[in-house]
Amino acid sequence: MPLPQTEIPGRLQTQLAERGIRMTGPRRAILSVIETASKHLDASQILRKARNVDASVDRSTVYRTLDLLKRQGLIDELDLMHLNGEGHYYERKLGRDHIHMACLRCGKITEFVSKTFEALKKQLERDCQFHIVVARLEVGGYCSACRH
Amino acid sequence: MPLPQTEIPGRLQTQLAERGIRMTGPRRAILSVIETASKHLDASQILRKARNVDASVDRSTVYRTLDLLKRQGLIDELDLMHLNGEGHYYERKLGRDHIHMACLRCGKITEFVSKTFEALKKQLERDCQFHIVVARLEVGGYCSACRH
DNA sequence: TTCGTAGTTGCGACTCAGTTGCAACAAGGA
DNA sequence: TCCTTGTTGCAACTGAGTCGCAACTACGAA
Ligand SMILES: [Mn+2]
Ligand SMILES: [Mn+2]
Ligand SMILES: [Zn+2]
Ligand SMILES: [Zn+2]
Secondary structure, eight states: OOOOOOOOTTHHHHHHHHTTOOOOHHHHHHHHHHHHOSSOEEHHHHHHHHHHHOTTOOHHHHHHHHHHHHHTTOEEEEOGGGTTSSOOEEEEOOSSOOEEEEETTTOOEEEEOOHHHHHHHHHHHHHSOOEEEEEEEEEEEEOTTTOO | OOOOOOOOTTHHHHHHHHTTOOOOHHHHHHHHHHHHOSSOEEHHHHHHHHHHHOTTOOHHHHHHHHHHHHHTTOEEEEOGGGTTSSOOEEEEOOSSOOEEEEETTTOOEEEEOOHHHHHHHHHHHHHSOOEEEEEEEEEEEEOTTTOO
């Protein structure tokens, strides 16, 4: 259920370098925050943490870097059922996709990797002639501790 | 692929009445817009159309009614990959869930009903002890006309 | 039918997420 | 070292959604 978190820190920087994308101080700070995050972060949390590394980082730079990483397919954007405001959450995109379940009572986020989900994506690509770039399955409901 | 749109107009009103929820002019206007929509609408589109029925309808009433319908489980909220701004889209919730695919090039939205999706939800409920209230699978990629 | 109450409304002001134009700056190849 | 082009901070902006409030109204009780 928890993500396989066995990547070498600094990998995101490498992936951008391989694509000929410039590296800068603020960018490095933001990437390191995303890379070492232990949970899903929103833009303002990323800003706050990035400022601990490079105090000059601006809000707009965070959004511009998130856009870059989305375009490069290196991060995923999530709603997490908008349990807490209208913002979005971000996480490193690793090998296999996973499903997010958000408990509407306690707010707990559960992640789940499923073979059936992979099969479903294959079915979509085949039956709908659709080339999938990103697939987001987000579920709202009640976790085992909160179900009634 | 297209939604089964064979509901009697006025059904949403009936469903709210059954739950002892008050009916008003503005509310009726908004419900009729949602009920007769042929595509996914955002809040400002719903407002514009509702004003054709009842010119006094306010933006805040649209949001309050959308919240009501979400809480009652009568509509679903979608991102549609935020292809066009940061807003959300709404649609009537009918019997079976469906998947939304958004083409990142032409913007076309394709809907798809899948037995595998139903199986996946059952698997989640069983394996994660999670009681699902709402499940949203949104996919971004390239449709058959745009794939390269 | 009238009445009372609790739910609903429009309004306007507000918050918050995200964007943009711009001038200064700096990465990194030549 | 220089040049080009991409990146940055800043400040002002947009657009989505929220909220407090006073006026209003749906609808059940009397
Ligand atoms: Mn995750
Ligand atoms: Mn969203
Ligand atoms: Zn819970
Ligand atoms: Zn297309």
